[in-house]
Amino acid sequence: MALIEVRGINKRYRMGDAEIGALNEVSLGIEKGEFVAIMGPSGSGKSTFMNIVGCLDKPTSGQYLLEGVDVGGLGRDELAEIRNKKLGFVFQGFNLLPRASALENVELPLLYNGLAAKERMKRSAEALVAVGLRGREKHHPNQLSGGQQQRVAIARALVNNAPIILADEPTGNLDTKTSAEIMELFVRLNVESNITVILVTHESGIAAYSKRIIRFLDGRVIGDASAATA
Amino acid sequence: MINIPSAIKISLRALRVNKMRSALTTLGIIIGVGAVIAMLAIGTGASQKIEEQIASVGSNLLIVLPGATTAGGVRMGAGTQPTLSLGDSEAIQKDSPAVQYAAPVHNGVAQVVYGSQNWSTMVTGTTPDMLEVKDWPLEQGRSFTGEEVRSAAKVGLLGQTVVDNLFGGIDPVGQIIRIKNIPFTVIGVLGRKGQSPIGQDQDDTIMIPVTTAQKKLFGTSFPGMIRIIMVKAKSTEDLYAAEKQIVELIRQRHHIGQKQEDDFTVRNLTQMMQAAEEAAKVMTLLLGTIASVSLLVGGIGIMNIMLVSVTERTREIGIRMAVGAKTWDIRLQFIIEALTLSLIGGIFGIVIGVSGSGALAALAGWATAVSALSIALAFSFSGIVGIFFGFYPAYKASLLDPIEALRHE
Numbered sequence: 187m188a189l190i191e192v193r194g195i196n197k198r199y200r201m202g203d204a205e206i207g208a209l210n211e212v213s214l215g216i217e218k219g220e221f222v223a224i225m226g227p228s229g230s231g232k233s234t235f236m237n238i239v240g241c242l243d244k245p246t247s248g249q250y251l252l253e254g255v256d257v258g259g260l261g262r263d264e265l266a267e268i269r270n271k272k273l274g275f276v277f278q279g280f281n282l283l284p285r286a287s288a289l290e291n292v293e294l295p296l297l298y299n300g301l302a303a304k305e306r307m308k309r310s311a312e313a314l315v316a317v318g319l320r321g322r323e324k325h326h327p328n329q330l331s332g333g334q335q336q337r338v339a340i341a342r343a344l345v346n347n348a349p350i351i352l353a354d355e356p357t358g359n360l361d362t363k364t365s366a367e368i369m370e371l372f373v374r375l376n377v378e379s380n381i382t383v384i385l386v387t388h389e390s391g392i393a394a395y396s397k398r399i400i401r402f403l404d405g406r407v408i409g410d411a412s413a414a415t416a
Numbered sequence: 417m418i419n420i421p422s423a424i425k426i427s428l429r430a431l432r433v434n435k436m437r438s439a440l441t442t443l444g445i446i447i448g449v450g451a452v453i454a455m456l457a458i459g460t461g462a463s464q465k466i467e468e469q470i471a472s473v474g475s476n477l478l479i480v481l482p483g484a485t486t487a488g489g490v491r492m493g494a495g496t497q498p499t500l501s502l503g504d505s506e507a508i509q510k511d512s513p514a515v516q517y518a519a520p521v522h523n524g525v526a527q528v529v530y531g532s533q534n535w536s537t538m539v540t541g542t543t544p545d546m547l548e549v550k551d552w553p554l555e556q557g558r559s560f561t562g563e564e565v566r567s568a569a570k571v572g573l574l575g576q577t578v579v580d581n582l583f584g585g586i587d588p589v590g591q592i593i594r595i596k597n598i599p600f601t602v603i604g605v606l607g608r609k610g611q612s613p614i615g616q617d618q619d620d621t622i623m624i625p626v627t628t629a630q631k632k633l634f635g636t637s638f639p640g641m642i643r644i645i646m647v648k649a650k651s652t653e654d655l656y657a658a659e660k661q662i663v664e665l666i667r668q669r670h671h672i673g674q675k676q677e678d679d680f681t682v683r684n685l686t687q688m689m690q691a692a693e694e695a696a697k698v699m700t701l702l703l704g705t706i707a708s709v710s711l712l713v714g715g716i717g718i719m720n721i722m723l724v725s726v727t728e729r730t731r732e733i734g735i736r737m738a739v740g741a742k743t744w745d746i747r748l749q750f751i752i753e754a755l756t757l758s759l760i761g762g763i764f765g766i767v768i769g770v771s772g773s774g775a776l777a778a779l780a781g782w783a784t785a786v787s788a789l790s791i792a793l794a795f796s797f798s799g800i801v802g803i804f805f806g807f808y809p810a811y812k813a814s815l816l817d818p819i820e821a822l823r824h825e
Binding site: 237271277285286342 | 417418419421422429433732734735736737739740741742743745819
């Protein structure tokens with residue numbers, strides 16, 4: 187059984203009178219422990235695909251099985267619970283709470299599954315150590331560099347022991363050197379902790395860190411190959 | 417689900433970020449709660465003052481006045497014709513089942529002398545039942561007896577004002593005073609009553625047996641006549657029955673025919689004062705309602721600020737949703753924020769309201785009474801306002817689309 191399996195999903199938006207198909211009959215599977223890069227030009231449907239895989243959005247039609255469970259029939263709060271327990275998000279713009287410290291930002295997912303404050307602190311501090319930010323617990327996002335902020339975001343994705351990390355252009359706002367460091371962190375998490383990483387990028391240099399590349403164009407999958415052959 | 421202490425912590429931090437805005441929003445509630453408490457204090461104070469006055473006059477009171485004289489078609493007003501007698505008073509006491517006590521009053525103003533001091537006061541000739549009618553306790557000594565009334569004994573009970581003016585620190589009981597140059601023995605002192613509802617000093621009086629007043633002090637050409645009869649009904653419910661029974665009884669005693677008018681008047685004092693008390697209660701309600709409107713306006717202020725806050729923090733809401741915040745996690749966060757604003761406003765409003773009504777009492781001399789109930793009422797009302805006006809913004813926040821919210825700048 188695949189960790190993630192989508193079968194014939196479509197996503198259409200209405201814009202005025204016109205109906206725009208963002209995804210057309212996309213079917214694919216991702217196994218546990220894979221490191222997948224999703225590539226394609228803007229408007230190709232890769233972000234829409236990520237939103238659906240991230241349980242932030244629902245397909246217009248088709249089936250999405252996450253660990254064999256059909257997500258399509260779930261309600262708002264059940265999807266929130268899946269995001270909390272199974273998925274970690276890393277965004278291009280970091281999306282940290284500006285007025286909370288690094289530790290409090292990492293703590294956020296734990297806040298919503300009712301853990302006691304002491305346990306939350308402990309696990310958040312451990313997650314910060316895991317991304318190499320020991321001693322930065324009290325720093326606020328504006329006191330951290332872009333790379334450090336993205337590490338906080340990764341720690342937040344890790345803290346609840348989610349098996350999947352979804353990263354949408356995680357290096358888009360970072361310089362080359364910092365990008366490489368962040369990508370090496372993803373690789374390490376993938377190899378050492380067997381975390382499934384799915385990453386959206388349009389830079390082939392970034393995609394090269396992955397083991398498999400899926401290419402999107404006009405809402406369709408046009409290529410799916412291991413990184414070595416792609 | 418988020419636990420409540422964490423939710424409170426998040427809300428408090430959000431409020432601290434915009435200190436000025438939070439303070440101004442709270443001000444609306446402070447004014448509202450303060451106004452409710454102060455207004456209720458003024459209204460309650462007025463009602464209590466009226467209640468005290470009713471109690472000081474005596475409860476369930478009826479007054480029987482003699483009739484009006486008619487001279488050449490000109491009616492002269494109640495009390496101008498001496499038609500009531502001691503017998504009428506005794507008959508009311510004996511024959512009206514709804515009456516508890518009836519006491520005759522034959523009074524007049526007289527000069528009173530003790531040693532080198534003298535004082536002009538109201539001398540009231542009555543029976544010992546007067547003390548029961550007026551709920552008037554003795555402070556010291558004893559009241560006069562039925563026997564002393566029958567024998568027209570020269571004994572008297574002094575009111576506090578008279579004691580203050582004639583006896584500076586001397587124990588008056590057993591002393592001899594002169595009323596219109598006639599010696600009277602002081603046998604008791606009345607407790608302090610204070611002002612009557614119309615502002616009379618009720619303590620400026622001396623009570624003596626009614627017969628003594630009739631025969632020795634205020635003799636008229638109508639022997640045995642008295643000026644008024646004070647009646648106490650058995651209960652408030654018995655007031656009307658007592659009034660009816662007295663009218664029938666006196667008409668019978670005065671041989672008044674079916675078509676003739678009464679030669680006396682019965683006045684219901686308690687009823688008049690209860691009407692005044694009712695009016696004070698209506699005023700309290702009115703003042704409270706007006707003040708509640710300002711609390712409501714404060715609540716709208718909270719809603720306004722919360723809506724702004726939700727818009728400003730759309731991205732934060734999106735982040736929270738992405739990491740697993742459920743509908744009620746988001747709602748709770750904003751409701752607690754609104755509730756915190758309104759409860760802080762409530763606490764300061766209580767302080768302002770209590771000290772404000774204290775200041776009114778001290779500076780303007782108004783009777784104010786802050787009741788624990790009004791504080792509890794205003795505080796819980798401010799809480800309800802917070803939840804009510806916080807709910808819509810919270811509801812709006814919880815329905816945001818996480819993808820849209822994350823894209824929000």
